[in-house]
Amino acid sequence: MFTVYGINGRIYSGPLEGLRSLGPVQAVARARAVAPVRARGSDASDASFTHEWPGLSSGVVRAEPQPDAPMMAEEPLPRDALALYAKAQARVPVDAPRQPLRLVEELMSRQLITVPQDASLAEGLARLSEAKVGQAPVVNAGGHLVGLLLRGDLLPTPLDLEDSAAWAAWFKRPVSAAMWTPVPSAHPDTPLREVAQALLDFRLPGMPVLDEQSALIGFLSRSDILRALTREPPLELWS
Numbered sequence: 001m002f003t004v005y006g007i008n009g010r011i012y013s014g015p016l017e018g019l020r021s022l023g024p025v026q027a028v029a030r031a032r033a034v035a036p037v038r039a040r041g042s043d044a045s046d047a048s049f050t051h052e053w054p055g056l057s058s059g060v061v062r063a064e065p066q067p068d069a070p071m072m073a074e075e076p077l078p079r080d081a082l083a084l085y086a087k088a089q090a091r092v093p094v095d096a097p098r099q100p101l102r103l104v105e106e107l108m109s110r111q112l113i114t115v116p117q118d119a120s121l122a123e124g125l126a127r128l129s130e131a132k133v134g135q136a137p138v139v140n141a142g143g144h145l146v147g148l149l150l151r152g153d154l155l156p157t158p159l160d161l162e163d164s165a166a167w168a169a170w171f172k173r174p175v176s177a178a179m180w181t182p183v184p185s186a187h188p189d190t191p192l193r194e195v196a197q198a199l200l201d202f203r204l205p206g207m208p209v210l211d212e213q214s215a216l217i218g219f220l221s222r223s224d225i226l227r228a229l230t231r232e233p234p235l236e237l238w239s
Contacts, residue, residue: 001187113128113131114137124175135205136219137183146179187212188217
């Protein structure tokens with residue numbers, strides 16, 4: 001089961017098949033290019049970061065998400081993770097007990113790092129940096145999920161901003177100007193296989209996890225799944 005939340009609340013609840021047909025979420029997956037924060041010769045106030053979809057109050061067009069690596073470390077390449085997995089397998093006896101993992105609750109991180117919707121981009125970047133994470137769920141004043149903030153969306157290239165004043169103006173903007181919304185979320189009993197497929201389908205670095213009361217209780221990242229493959233003894237995912 002998956003749910004999708006935007007600025008105005010829940011807009012979908014259902015299986016992966018329905019999630020794939022949801023227009024705003026597909027927009028997140030397809031989006032590659034974003035208008036510069038401040039193009040030369042243009043007014044920064046004219047830069048648009050959101051796209052309104054017919055019939056829905058909010059949507060988003062964001063660049064393809066960056067890997068969910070910590071702020072001060074590089075994300076291991078997939079081939080490196082596979083090499084570590086093979087190495088771990090070689091060191092473990094054939095008859096070593098393996099722990100099967102099937103559900104999100106068995107891998108998700110329960111140490112929640114969230115960013116308030118009304119925080120500035122500077123505050124959002126500081127929160128991610130302090131926690132050494134590459135992304136975090138964005139919550140409104142009531143603590144409800146409204147989006148996902150990615151490190152890569154907080155640091156535009158120098159060519160996008162002409163001077164220090166433009167940079168200062170950019171980081172004073174609210175988190176809602178750069179977050180991904182609407183954003184899919186999983187439930188603790190969602191199969192890991194389905195979440196992994198959703199991360200691939202929508203090019204997301206991770207997914208918030210909500211309980212039956214729509215309370216944010218965890219986060220499952222691609223790194224969490226890769227780490228499970230490199231533990232000793234190796235874990236059996238969705239076997």
